[in-house]
Amino acid sequence: MYAAIGEDGFARLVAAFYRQVPADAILAPMYVPGELVAAEMRLRDFLVGRFGGPSRYIESRGHPRLRMRHAPFAVTPAARDRWLQLMMRALDEAELPPPAGDILRGFFADVSMMMINRTND
Ligand code: HEM
Secondary structure (H helix, E strand, C coil), rough: HHHHHHHHHHHHHHHHHHHHHHHCCHHHHHCCCCHHHHHHHHHHHHHHCCCCCHHHHHHHHHCCCCHHHCCCCCHHHHHHHHHHHHHHHHHHHCCCCCCCCHCCCHHHHHHHHHHHCCCCC
């Protein structure tokens, strides 16, 4: 995957996702406004490492333990659906060459389910 879409593919995808976050009523309040650039870098580096590129994420953050790292945030089914919706839109926008887009769609759908840690209010 990294060989197919490269640093640039992941960078464009994650940028397209985070561009939508500040205007989103569910997700925006979960992020520290001044941390959005750093958050974008963390997600990008995680994906790059997970899909065969340099392991910058693990070098700077250690083992991902994503479910544990999301525990402080209220990831309700509604928040998960919104996160996935924004990510699917980002995938449309990034126009990654096939089959990268479909592989990432399946990956995000699965992993986002595992992040749910609260029920809807
Ligand atoms: C299901 C809905 C999700 C919500 C609402 C959510 C929300 C958040 C928030 C608020 C943060 C903190 C921002 C920061 O890094 O400072 C974060 C971090 C992060 N998220 Fe998510 N996330 C979701 C799903 C996912 C998924 C599916 C992945 C991976 C495929 C992911 C990967 C990450 C990573 C790598 C970090 C940085 C963790 C760290 O090193 O501290 N998230 N997420």
